[in-house]
Amino acid sequence: MLPRSRVAAVLTLGLGCILLAVGIALPLLVPPERPVPLELSETQLTLQDDRARIGPSYLAGEDGDAAAPDPVTAPVTKTYAVSLGEPADRTSAAATVGVTSVRGDRDGDAALLDAEVWTYRVDRTTGASLGDAKVADTPATPAVAGEVDGQWLAFPRNTGQQEYPVFDNLLRRAVPAQFVQTEDVDGSEVYVFRQEFDHEPVRQSNPGYYRATSTTGEGGVSSLYRNGYKEFRVEPRSGMIVSVTEDIQDVYVPDGTDGTDGADGSDGDDGAAAGEPELLSAFHGATPESERDDLLVQAEKIGHDRPTRGWGIVLTVTGAIVALGSAVVALRPQRVQRSGPAQAGE
Known part of the structure; x- marks a missing residue:
């Protein structure tokens, strides 16, 4: 069974990947440039x-x-x-x-x-x-x-x-x-x-x-x-x-x-x-x-442009840091602890 720390690292890795994907896609899905609105105050x-x-x-x-x-x-x-x-x-x-x-x-x-x-x-x-x-x-x-x-x-x-x-x-x-x-x-x-x-x-x-x-x-x-x-x-x-x-x-x-x-x-x-x-x-x-x-x-x-480009950069960098740190923890080799009697038999 995986230790709790590794389970948490895997979940955090998934969150980091989501943040990374959203950061990359945000400027594409919501362009920074504002189109002329349909409702103008001065017409x-x-x-x-x-x-x-x-x-x-x-x-x-x-x-x-x-x-x-x-x-x-x-x-x-x-x-x-x-x-x-x-x-x-x-x-x-x-x-x-x-x-x-x-x-x-x-x-x-x-x-x-x-x-x-x-x-x-x-x-x-x-x-x-x-x-x-x-x-x-x-x-x-x-x-x-x-x-x-x-x-x-x-x-x-x-x-x-x-x-x-x-x-x-x-x-x-x-x-x-x-x-x-x-x-x-x-x-x-x-x-x-x-x-x-x-x-x-x-x-x-x-x-x-x-x-x-x-x-x-x-x-x-x-x-x-x-x-x-x-x-x-x-x-x-x-x-x-x-x-x-x-x-x-x-x-x-x-x-x-x-x-x-x-x-x-x-x-x-x-x-x-x-x-x-x-x-x-x-x-x-x-x-x-x-x-x-x-x-x-x-x-x-x-x-004034929408702040989607700036938010995209923030989310991308944050997601990359979280994903990288979580991957290190999740993929780190697990230490094997030997039981007491086995150690005594040696």
């Missing part, structure tokens, strides 16, 4: 411009006019409202993104300039689109097939200081965003990426987007182009976008012209004659600081 990103320029195509029909002759200056707010939900798993989720542009000096339907609702699947770690998308951009009509390419809601976890393709919902394609610098925001480091638009044609990937223009003349056809830039500020560990700055001008240019005159959305577009470029909108706005700070706090929480 909205806004940009505000108190002096946006709104062109005749948006103003047509106001006050009974067939078309307003000149752009107007008004406060405009762009909003990206995001929700993640089912079907979802540890790596992906269904995403719904509502994009609106609203005038601050109007009420009700008159205030709405543009509205879209996108649905697609998103990778909860990389922020990339997974599969087909649908978009509803016309009231009282069903959603149509679309495509979300590149990053949009977020950058990948552990964002690098490199170029990333970032989706633009008007162009409906990705445009490269270059890393330009780091910034300190309330003691936290964020990465700044800049996306440039140089006379980018909207018709190429979004041929259905068109508003009636007043400057092309009878039978004239014009094409919409996007100019300007966007800057994204990203918390690098989580990849979450915490603020956006835009300086964007969207201009209709009659086909057959070079589109250079008035393409910057300046006052030169006001009252343009037939055949000249016509401003659709000029927006120079940014995310309010209070909202940026809230988004940054949320991003930093998401960016």
Whole structure:
């Protein structure tokens, strides 16, 4: 019969092996990286411009006019409202993104300039689109097939200081965003990426987007182009976008012209004659600081890894020590003790 010390050593050896196995498997079963949670406290990103320029195509029909002759200056707010939900798993989720542009000096339907609702699947770690998308951009009509390419809601976890393709919902394609610098925001480091638009044609990937223009003349056809830039500020560990700055001008240019005159959305577009470029909108706005700070706090929480890697190391080392010590005791040769009479007979 085995002595109690050896039985205890064998049991302890089994415990050490279990700790060793759990320590090795823990980081694999529970990855340290936290995916973007389905329940976010901050689900909205806004940009505000108190002096946006709104062109005749948006103003047509106001006050009974067939078309307003000149752009107007008004406060405009762009909003990206995001929700993640089912079907979802540890790596992906269904995403719904509502994009609106609203005038601050109007009420009700008159205030709405543009509205879209996108649905697609998103990778909860990389922020990339997974599969087909649908978009509803016309009231009282069903959603149509679309495509979300590149990053949009977020950058990948552990964002690098490199170029990333970032989706633009008007162009409906990705445009490269270059890393330009780091910034300190309330003691936290964020990465700044800049996306440039140089006379980018909207018709190429979004041929259905068109508003009636007043400057092309009878039978004239014009094409919409996007100019300007966007800057994204990203918390690098989580990849979450915490603020956006835009300086964007969207201009209709009659086909057959070079589109250079008035393409910057300046006052030169006001009252343009037939055949000249016509401003659709000029927006120079940014995310309010209070909202940026809230988004940054949320991003930093998401960016903190689970302690599974550290616990895995602790359990592995502890299990190895316990197993090794127990094995030494369990496998140690047992001393044979001879009885008293036998010793006397010698």
